[in-house]
Amino acid sequence: MPSFLLSSRHIGAFLLAALVVLLFPGQGSQTYAAQVQDMPPGTVGHCFDGDTLRFTDRRVVRLAGIDAPELGAPLQKAGYYAREARKLLSATVLRQRVRLLPAGTVHRDNYGRFLAEVLLPDGRSLNDLMIASGAAFFYPHNDLDSRLQERLLAAQQEAIRERRGMWEHVLAQPVAEKTYLGNRQSLRFFPTDCPEAQRIKPRNRVHFGTLMDAFMAGYAPARICPFWPTAHQ
Template structure:
């Protein structure tokens, strides 16, 4: 009888633990760095960039938030909301955060690439993704928290939070400017050369998987993609002028990680 009572108690405790875990947001399980030191934040530049008191600029890994605008351009939808959310979380952390630099620690602008955590150890990229205030971006080798970030974005997408209230997916036929985009379209053909894999999407747009990264795309055999509807994200580049004479597509988008490409189910 004692064993039976103990078993019931253990079952109740186990059930409570499982329920408690299920109630936590997915991003709550993003692992925080060990023995990380707090650094002072001077200001929040935008939804994915911080300026530290020591003068360093930090670009948050795995997160791309809508652009603030400037130089005659209007701010994108939810750009200000993303900035305000990051400001709120930094203030709640007494303007101090923990940093974990990426394996590739600098971007082309010299900014520190890092995961950012508040004083409690909550990952701030995942927090904004869970609110629907940004997109997951993956650039190898800085992919340690990719699964956690994808879970956070999926939760926001499923709940239609933030920018997912009105799905921001754009048809490849509607591409008219450079910059970050979430696109959908059908693969017309796939070629391979010294520049890597090239997926022709029609409408003068090609997707490029650099040769040095092609081996990571084991899930997608090039031939199997022809005729398939795909969703892809990344930075669209306008190649007008330097490519018109060669007959190449005007628009290109480099796929930096397999997670940036998904086959859409018909």
């Protein structure tokens, strides 16, 4: 008898919770709504590179889930296709009023930049466009929305198969035929001869026979032991 009463109470609590959801359907989306409210639209005034822009109100936005080749410091050589990526981003979005969508559970990075999906006035995703054009690669994170990650990876795989943008040149370089070691926890990969690669725990190691294999699998290059060709190669 006591167990029956306890079960009845649990059922009653469940029915009450269900009733609240039915009567107040907007409550479950309050968190998302608050996130959107925290990211008001803005007009793009400057593009730093192929994945970061600044609004005219001084807010800085990092396109979530993508990474463009590095322009480098003044005395360093730019990465291959870095200038082309910034040129494409500028031509597409400069002086445009865009909307921001939360891209995951983290809304700002360590530099205070907004992490977001950027929607153009016609509704297209700028994040998608940069990947699909071969001007940036997919940069996964555990805190990113899974649907966004799936979409960006699919766009990258198609760009690689079609050899769009940077991929035609990069995949024809000697680095494309080297072997790489990925970390299934961080989803980053290293050249196999990189000392940091040997620190990956054996159970987390993923072996890639070519550079294309690593990118097609949705892994991104680690910052350590860089191998990306320069703009002059």
